[in-house]
Amino acid sequence: MSRIEARLAELGHVLPEAVKLPPGMVLPFPEVNLRGNRAIISGQGPLNPDGSLAGPFGKLGQDVSVEDGYRLAQLTGLALLGGLKRALGDLDRIEGWVKALGMVNCTPDFDRQPQVINGFSHLILDVFGPEVGRHARSAVGMNALPMRIAVEIEAEVLVRP
Numbered sequence: 001m002s003r004i005e006a007r008l009a010e011l012g013h014v015l016p017e018a019v020k021l022p023p024g025m026v027l028p029f030p031e032v033n034l035r036g037n038r039a040i041i042s043g044q045g046p047l048n049p050d051g052s053l054a055g056p057f058g059k060l061g062q063d064v065s066v067e068d069g070y071r072l073a074q075l076t077g078l079a080l081l082g083g084l085k086r087a088l089g090d091l092d093r094i095e096g097w098v099k100a101l102g103m104v105n106c107t108p109d110f111d112r113q114p115q116v117i118n119g120f121s122h123l124i125l126d127v128f129g130p131e132v133g134r135h136a137r138s139a140v141g142m143n144a145l146p147m148r149i150a151v152e153i154e155a156e157v158l159v160r161p
Contacts, residue, residue, distance in 0.1 A: 061110030073119030
């Protein structure tokens, strides 16, 4: 077991299976786009361990609490890690988190996007530590996200060959 997978297990986290898309839905791009020493991760939503979308669904500030949003951002981080594991074979190949863009499905007056996306950032820092896990980040509100998910995150990491 890799060092990162051991740390995930120690924290009680499970990497989900690949997303189970609704019938007829096709994504014409890779989950992780490997370019030299960079892995650019396409936007992911929160997943249950079986790869199904995790709820609650809807908008922060209306349907979903900040606490639930934080948990959904954490589950989204695990989805990103699952995609990286499938693409890289070994999460120990990650040598640095570069950037993350956290998108929050929210009402126009909701202003706690950073607190929601902290679920992702805290997960990455807890798993990778402050040096490798350190990342630039944006947390923005969106009018809508696919399939009514409450959180979507995309990111970029540096990887070893």
